Amino acid sequence: DGGITQSPKYLFRKEGQNVTLSCEQNLNHDAMYWYRQDPGQGLRLIYYSQIVNDFQKGDIAEGYSVSREKKESFPLTVTSAQKNPTAFYLCASSIRGEGSYEQYFGPGTRLTVT
């Protein structure tokens, strides 16, 4: 059963703590993406990776970090420097990073920081 998994579904943290969100895919896709979604708004790109061991900043990368050590995994760390971390985080993958292709999304992680 191929797809993208994100865990956990809900995550609660205290302000000032770093937190890492998991994203795994078994679709053998080269490219992976992290988006942030706030209520009533569209998806904003945080980071993306077109190939293993390489990644680029998206539109709102400040306060976030990523790694891409394995093709199937693209974890996102929300650091204490992120001013408004409470949001719904979505991970996606696509078959290739170059060119235009459908992105497949995971179920999302809702992060609440208090």
Place this chain on the structure above:
Amino acid sequence: GESVGLHLPTLSVQEGDNSIINCAYSNSASDYFIWYKQESGKGPQFIIDIRSNMDKRQGQRVTVLLNKTVKHLSLQIAATQPGDSAVYFCAEGNQGGKLIFGQGTELSVKP
């Protein structure tokens, strides 16, 4: 530019009617367009896509129309059902591999 405010555009239709959701895109160089459906608390699901060398594409109960002259994209849903209630996003892409998402439209289907 960024969306401001917390209220999505909303389209309310009667069950069985056809729905048309519109989207204006920003980049004339975009060559790929895609519609996603997002139910509350879930990740977006692919509905249909279209490349810039086409102006119409049909799927099961859905049709996407592309007007490059005015940079406009629409999604038509035939015989709308309660299960179609969701937020619908359009996205545009180019050779760089990234997608740029619109704000979304909330579709509400009245039984």
